[in-house]
Amino acid sequence: MKGVLSILALLTVFQGQVLYQDPSHDLVLSGKGVTNWSGETLDNGDLSFRASGDPLVLEAKNQGATITTPRLNGTFASAKGADGKTMTYAKVLHAEGGTTTVFDGQAAYAGDIAKAQRLKQPTPPEPKEISKGTLKTDHFDYAGSQESGTFTLPVAFDVTSDTKGMIEPKKKGDPVKAFLQNMEMHGSSGVINLNPGSKDKKDFLKTGHIEGPITFHMDRSESVAGAPFASVGKLDGQADKLDLDLVTERTVTLSGHVKLNGDLPNYISVTGGEKAVLKLNDAGEIVSVTFTGSPTTSTIKEKKGGGKR
Amino acid sequence: MKTIAALAILALGQSGFVYSDAKKDLTIHSKQGQGTMGGTPENQTLTLDLKGSVQISSKRQGFNLNADRVQAFVVPGQKSKSPNEIRSATATGQVKMTQTGKGKSSTIFCETATYQTSGDVAKVNAKRSVRIQSFDEKKKQTLVGTGSSGTATLDRSNAGGDGLREATLTGSVRVDIVDASANGGHAIFTGDLLTITQREITLTGHVKGQGSVTERLGNLSGVNKIVLKLNERKEMTGFSFNTETAN
Numbered sequence: 078m079k080g081v082l083s084i085l086a087l088l089t090v091f092q093g094q095v096l097y098q099d100p101s102h103d104l105v106l107s108g109k110g111v112t113n114w115s116g117e118t119l120d121n122g123d124l125s126f127r128a129s130g131d132p133l134v135l136e137a138k139n140q141g142a143t144i145t146t147p148r149l150n151g152t153f154a155s156a157k158g159a160d161g162k163t164m165t166y167a168k169v170l171h172a173e174g175g176t177t178t179v180f181d182g183q184a185a186y187a188g189d190i191a192k193a194q195r196l197k198q199p200t201p202p203e204p205k206e207i208s209k210g211t212l213k214t215d216h217f218d219y220a221g222s223q224e225s226g227t228f229t230l231p232v233a234f235d236v237t238s239d240t241k242g243m244i245e246p247k248k249k250g251d252p253v254k255a256f257l258q259n260m261e262m263h264g265s266s267g268v269i270n271l272n273p274g275s276k277d278k279k280d281f282l283k284t285g286h287i288e289g290p291i292t293f294h295m296d297r298s299e300s301v302a303g304a305p306f307a308s309v310g311k312l313d314g315q316a317d318k319l320d321l322d323l324v325t326e327r328t329v330t331l332s333g334h335v336k337l338n339g340d341l342p343n344y345i346s347v348t349g350g351e352k353a354v355l356k357l358n359d360a361g362e363i364v365s366v367t368f369t370g371s372p373t374t375s376t377i378k379e380k381k382g383g384g385k386r
Numbered sequence: 387m388k389t390i391a392a393l394a395i396l397a398l399g400q401s402g403f404v405y406s407d408a409k410k411d412l413t414i415h416s417k418q419g420q421g422t423m424g425g426t427p428e429n430q431t432l433t434l435d436l437k438g439s440v441q442i443s444s445k446r447q448g449f450n451l452n453a454d455r456v457q458a459f460v461v462p463g464q465k466s467k468s469p470n471e472i473r474s475a476t477a478t479g480q481v482k483m484t485q486t487g488k489g490k491s492s493t494i495f496c497e498t499a500t501y502q503t504s505g506d507v508a509k510v511n512a513k514r515s516v517r518i519q520s521f522d523e524k525k526k527q528t529l530v531g532t533g534s535s536g537t538a539t540l541d542r543s544n545a546g547g548d549g550l551r552e553a554t555l556t557g558s559v560r561v562d563i564v565d566a567s568a569n570g571g572h573a574i575f576t577g578d579l580l581t582i583t584q585r586e587i588t589l590t591g592h593v594k595g596q597g598s599v600t601e602r603l604g605n606l607s608g609v610n611k612i613v614l615k616l617n618e619r620k621e622m623t624g625f626s627f628n629t630e631t632a633n
Contacts, residue, residue: 098605100597114608117626122567165604 093134097126097153099165101195103188104153108133123152123168137167139192141185147174151219158223162196166223173216178228180271182207206242206360210282211235212269221271225283228269236262238282244299244360252302256309258361262293264319285321289333293319297362312339312363316353329355337366403436407470412460416440423469425461432460432469444472447542448486448549449508451501454479475501483510485540485549489523490619492550494538503542507551510538518553518582522619529587529620531580533559548584548620555580561587563614565597566621573597573622575612587614593627 093107096114108114108130116126127150135144151170158164172178182204189201214234220227237260244254267287296311317333331337335350341363347353351370358364403419406412417438425431435457436442442451446463449472456477460469477483477499484493485508497514518531518538534557541549559580565573578591588611595606606612612627 094608095605096608100604102604108608111608111629113629115626115628118624120624 093130096128096133097124099153099155101162101164101192103137103139103192104165104167105136105138106133106149107136119152121154123154125152126150135167135170138188139164139185141181141183141188143179143181143184144170144172144176145178146172146176148172156223164223167219167221167226169221170219171216172219175215176213176217178212178217180208180210180212182209204242205245206240208238208240210238225270225272228271230264230267230269233263233265234267236260236264240361242360254302255300255306256297256360257299257306258295258297260293260295262287262291262319264291265289267319269321282321283324285319287319287321289315289317289319291316291319291331295363308340310339310341310363312337312341312345312355314338314353323357327357327359329357331355335368335370339366341366402438405432405434407466407468409466409470411446411463411466412442412444412470412472414440414442414458416456428467429462430467430469431462431473432458434458434460440477442472442475444470447471448491449540449542450482450484451475451477452480452482453477453499471503472501473503477501481512483540487541487549490521490548491525492518492520492538492540492548494518494553496536506542508540508542510540512536512538516555518550518555520548520550520620522621527564529561529563529582531555531559531561531582531587533557533580536580548618550582551584553580553582555582559589561589561614563587564619564621566617566619566623571597575614577612585616587616587622588612589614595625595627 093109094111095105095107096111097106106128108128110131111128113127113129116124119125129148132145132147133149135149149170149172152168153165154168155163155165186204186207193200212228212234214230215232218229240258242256244256246253264287267285269285270283272283292315294313296308298306298308300306314331315334315336316331320330322328331353333351335347335353337345337347337353339345345366347368350368352368354367355363356365402415402417405414405421414434414436416436419434419436421432421434423430423432437455440453440456442456442458456475458475459473461471461473462469463471479497481496481499482493483499483501484491494510494512495517496512499510499512502509513535516533516536519527520529522528531553533555536553536555538553539551541551556579558576559578560574560576561580562572562574565571573595575589575593575595577589577593579589581588590611593609593612595612597604606627608629609627610629612625614622615624617623
């Protein structure tokens with residue numbers, strides 16, 4: 078099975094013409110059916126560019142990020158990183174015409190391994206969690222540095238995220254747990270801050286503000302000691318606004334016409350709430366849900382054998 | 387009209403052909419040589435056919451020419467009655483032509499070349515394995531352009547200019563240039579046509595770029611035209627490129 082997947086992966090590798098490649102080969106812009114490719118160096122040394130293709134693909138291998146779009150313009154910049162090595166990164170981007178952006182933690186890890194081999198450094202340890210996120214929208218603006226970046230999404234977008242990982246036993250003798258967590262979200266516009274160059278590849282999503290109407294779905298399943306995965310919770314929601322803070326408070330705050338329908342350790346059903354705050358732990362699990370306002374209906378029931386809310 | 391043999395005899399104790407004008411502005415050495423004086427007593431000219439390790443050096447022109455064979459027409463420059471300035475030349479075999487100006491210089495290497503002065507410049511037509519090198523005031527090489535054939539316009543005086551005013555190379559062209567922003571790093575560009583002017587280099591047709599030590603450029607391809615901006619030392623300070631294909 079693994080071999081078949083590898084072959085499929087090879088077959089799906091983008092085979093367009095390479096237009097630009099930075100000195101470390103981490104940042105690569107390629108395209109099929111390229112109809113425009115132009116640019117110039119700026120006074121500060123940045124490289125400004127404009128390109129059209131069917132499609133274009135911009136890969137930031139060390140970040141595990143891939144943007145697929147028919148039209149892309151922006152600037153590439155170079156600066157020395159914390160390790161003293163020069164890194165070229167996308168400083169400004171504007172993509173339009175139907176875009177797909179993928180953040181693949183596995184690909185980022187593969188990029189780290191390749192970089193370590195190139196620099197003859199020790200192989201980096203495998204991360205305990207790997208996420209793959211996909212952002213689809215007609216057009217967006219991006220502004221970033223080596224370590225962080227901000228997506229401005231002026232029109233409707235869809236985000237999906239799949240995370241898999243291991244949960245270390247809390248005490249000696251407890252079995253090791255593996256988990257799968259999926260998330261889908263639709264928003265009308267928003268701003269999302271990422272930290273794709275972080276050493277911690279699991280949480281590239283940092284903060285964000287999203288305007289609605291917003292709909293989302295989350296589900297999580299776990300496997301204990303190698304047993305088949307079983308659902309341990311799911312949550313569907315709607316709201317007018319969503320604020321994300323995975324840096325300090327680790328909260329997802331929903332505002333305006335909040336609807337939640339979840340099967341978490343507690344069963345949750347809320348309709349018409351003004352605000353709901355979902356608190357997450359380091360493993361991305363929802364550990365508490367706090368409501369404010371006067372929901373038209375609200376049901377929170379402790380499941381038999383479930384944990385406390 | 388008399389032959390140059392009498393002048394060649396001046397090179398006592400030396401083998402081969404030697405010529406210099408009265409002020410030694412122009413000196414010529416070769417293994418074999420034949421020349422014909424012409425013109426008038428006030429305006430003497432010299433027609434030369436030189437063979438074997440030919441070396442021509444003009445201090446006033448800031449010009450040096452080395453080749454296996456050179457046929458040259460020499461005329462008196464300003465305030466000179468004797469021939470001391472190369473008006474035209476045809477050189478073949480391991481041709482090396484250097485023009486110096488304001489401390490900077492450019493050298494053209496090729497297999498055959500013609501040289502023709504016109505006003506304050508000289509036109510060069512070079513063929514077969516052409517290489518143009520430019521050096522800054524510290525004699526440090528700043529760019530090398532290569533092609534299968536090309537033309538060049540050189541300054542005709544060492545008193546001004548950069549030596550090389552402009553050049554065009556054709557065939558499979560390549561330029562290796564110092565990137566001023568990359569601490570001495572180089573960038574290499576290839577294409578079908580290369581034009582060098584005092585402040586720009588333009589490559590067109592199937593252009594590719596590759597940085598060696600440069601921080602901003604790894605590889606650039608899929609480009610139809612690129613313009614490299616140069617500083618006074620003929621180092622690259624930036625570039626612009628485009629590829630626009632009709633749909």
